[in-house]
Structures are given as structure tokens and as C-alpha cells.
Amino acid sequence: MESNAVLLESKSSPINLLNEMHQLRLLGHLCDVTVSVEYYGARAEFVAHKAVLAATSKFFKEVFLKEKGVDGPRTVVFLNDVQVADFASFLEFVYTARVEVEEDRVQRMLEIAEKLKCLDLSETCFQLKKQMLESVLLELQNFSESQNSEEESSAQPGALLEPKAAAVSGEQADRPVDSRDSPADRASSRASPETPAAKLKEK
16 A cells, blocks of 8 residues: 655755855855956955855856866856955855845845846845835825925915805805996995986976
């Protein structure tokens, strides 16, 4: 009788694997590649593992797969036009899946992600930039709404007078108005009870 298959899956294994690889890199153990980074005279070297770089960056994967032989104990890869701090952050991200950078460096991290063809870092930068943009838009919307409410509150005293004016105009609209009669004419017609018809009768 065959038994049913069951799934053995560890939720912590991927994180543990990354942490262990990160510790090995920091200690320089089992590292088989040196990345030499230079930017306007600033130069630094970083040791890493080919497997990790190849798994996270198509750029490094292509470089390593094209290798025919290794001259020394480690492969050396030269990177120009990449800032030292940015590559250090890139390495930390690919080994830990997280890195803390200043807001003004997010665009640079996106550029290095595109240069090194690191899809995970690109998506992370896009998401963060989207959140930052939404946050700015929300602040602008709140500011605009507060400005509108201030304008409305300052315009309310005038608004209270408008119904009275409308009521007065409504009363005038109910009364038939003869455009030929001026206020003075209407006043004089009220003062003299005699009309032209009454004068004719007297004659």
C-alpha cells in the first residue's frame, strides 16, 4: 500500500541561507570573486561569491558563464562608473534582501540595479519610489484641502448676508413693478387721492 506524499517546507531556510552566506562574505570565507569598483578616483575592492552574484544579477551571471579559465585563486571583475557606497549597498541587498539608504540615493540604487540587471533590486526601488510619490501627493492634497477650508471659512460671513438679500429681492419680485413709475411718482400717487378719473367726474 502506497503512502501519500507530504510536503516538507521550511519558511526560515531561505533567510537562514542568506544570513549564512552574508556572514561568510563578511569573513572572507569561500569567496571566489573580487569586484573592483572605481568612480572618479575613489576605488575599493569587494570579495563575494560567484554563485550569489550570478543568482541575483544577470550582468554577473553573463560575466561568469563566459569565463574560460581563472588566472588566480579569485576572479576579478572591474566596475567603472559605480560609486563605492552604492555597490556596497547593492552587495548588502543581494546577500540580505534588504538595505537602508538615504532617500536621495534611491534613484542611484535603481540605476545600479539596471546596470547590473538585478531584477529584485529594481522592483524594490520602483515600489519605494511609488510610495514616496504617493506620500508627496497625499501631502499636497491635504494642504490643498486645508487651504480650501480656510477660504470657505473666511467667505462665510458674506454668505450669511446673501439669503437676506435674496429674501428682499424675492419680495420685490412678488410685487408688480411698472417700469414707467419712479419711486417719487409712486409716492406722489399715494399722497393725492384724486385720480384723473375723479377730476373728470367733478367737471
